[in-house]
Amino acid sequence: MCPLPDYSPKQLSLGPLEAEILEIIWELGAVTVKDVHDRILADPNRELAYTSVTTVLRRLTEKGWLACDKKAKAFYWRPLVTKQQAQVIKAHDQLHRFLAVGNPDVVAAFVDSLDQTSLEKLQAIAKRVQAARQAREEK
Template sequence: MVSLPKYRPKQLSLGPLETEILKIIWELGKVTVKDVHDRILSDPDRELAYASVTTVLNRLTQKGWLQCDRQERSFIWQPLVSEAQAQAIQAYEKLQQFLAVGNPDVVAAFADSLDRSSIDRIEAISQRLQAIRKEKEER
């Protein structure tokens, strides 16, 4: 199970190209602009300027998703959170937004409209939470 990391990017919202490039970086680990550019251009139907990749990498760094280090004559980017950690952060933020509604009637009406599969998943989450809390109490 992935726990919520202590570190969070400054800005969670990402555009489609930022998301695509971040996924490439998660897959490759450490990258140069050329690594990302080559990966995108490996799709014969894609075109993207080298400078555009550089701009997106710098933007992701400013948003707190990446770290950039200079090694000799090139820059190396690497993620500050894993893909699983990013999913946990985004899920947590969405849950907090949902709970911020604060009106029990709205939440209950939403829950009442869920299908059986969704209810089963919520029950599985509840059981997992109970097990985690029990483990903490036993320590």
């Protein structure tokens, strides 16, 4: 996993169509509305208006997920974070929300209900946190 990026979108929540279009953009890179529309309509069971794709691209731009650049007569949308960075940002946000519960008994009860594999992951995380703290102190 990569470290927490310096940039984070203004709004992390995404609707299903927003998430789908963002996945397409991560796969293709800089795209036009037509690129995204064609990709979605490649599925014969899908119908989606061209204007709906435009609306979603604008919404993702407003939320801070995409940037829009004009080249010649076309607009191109590109991601401002990679898929991996997005996963890190969302995980960081979820962890903060979980810890915001503030009641150690609730957190402990949650941890107590985990299976062995999850407990081992938590122990590995705790070891990494401790090692990172020691490395900072040594600097």
